[in-house]
Amino acid sequence: MKHNIASFPCVAQPAGQAELERENMALKARVVELERLVVCDTLTPAYNRRHFMNELSSWCWRKHMSGGDYGLLFVDVDNLKAVNDKHGHSVGDALLIAVAEALLAAVRRSDIVARVGGDEFAILLADIPSEKIGEKAEQITNAVDQLEIPHQNGQLIPHISVGFVAVESGIAPEDLLLRADRSMYAIKQAKRPRRLN
Incomplete structure (x- = not known):
């Protein structure tokens, strides 16, 4: 059938x-x-902290196993709380988005940019000699200093503080991030107080 x-x-x-x-x-x-x-971060076009820490662990392992030159930058957006208090959180959010976009534009596709805290970003730099990491931090700082973010009362010019360390073999990822954070804090303390418009 x-x-x-x-x-x-x-x-x-x-x-x-x-x-x-x-x-x-x-x-x-x-x-x-x-x-x-x-x-991905829920606000900015950067990665989130969870992904960044996974990548940092991988890069530390790669450094331990194969060597290589890697850098870690820790970026703090100066005076974000003052912006939020004076202009509102929507302006603060616009500032964070603009800073994230500037950070992404200042690095290569092989590098990792993540928002790791409310006003903090971290950047992993691939194939960079340790003596060049500080220059890259300065270049990124200058790029963000050129931003102008329009809002209802005029223009906002953000500023950042950038700490940096070389990724070293045998150092735990959390310790590297803490070292970069301390480097950023020292740089922030050395600067004159800056005000945002």
Whole structure:
């Protein structure tokens, strides 16, 4: 006896097949979005702290196993609380987004930029000799100093403080981040107080 294959429940009908393909595409798009949300900051175009710490651990392991030259920058946005208090959180958010975009524009695709705290970013620099890390920190500082962020009362010019360390073999990732944070704090303390417009 010959059966009509289209009568079996497991054989999709043409219209049903198209619908399944649409659903499958929608699910794939949702998976891509969820994967992005797991590693990306919710406000800025930078990565999030969780992803950064995973990357820092990997880079430390790579340094231990194979050597290489890596740098770690710790960036603090100066006076963000004052901006939020004076102009509102939407202006502070715009400032953080602009700073993140400037940081991303100042590094290579192989480098990692992440927002690791409310007003703090960290950057992993690949293939950079230790004597060049400070120059890169200064270059990034200058790039952010050139920003002008419009808001209802005029222009806002953000400033940052950038600490830096070389990634060293045998140093735990958390300790490296703490060293870079301390370097940033020393730089911040050495600067004259700056005010934002």
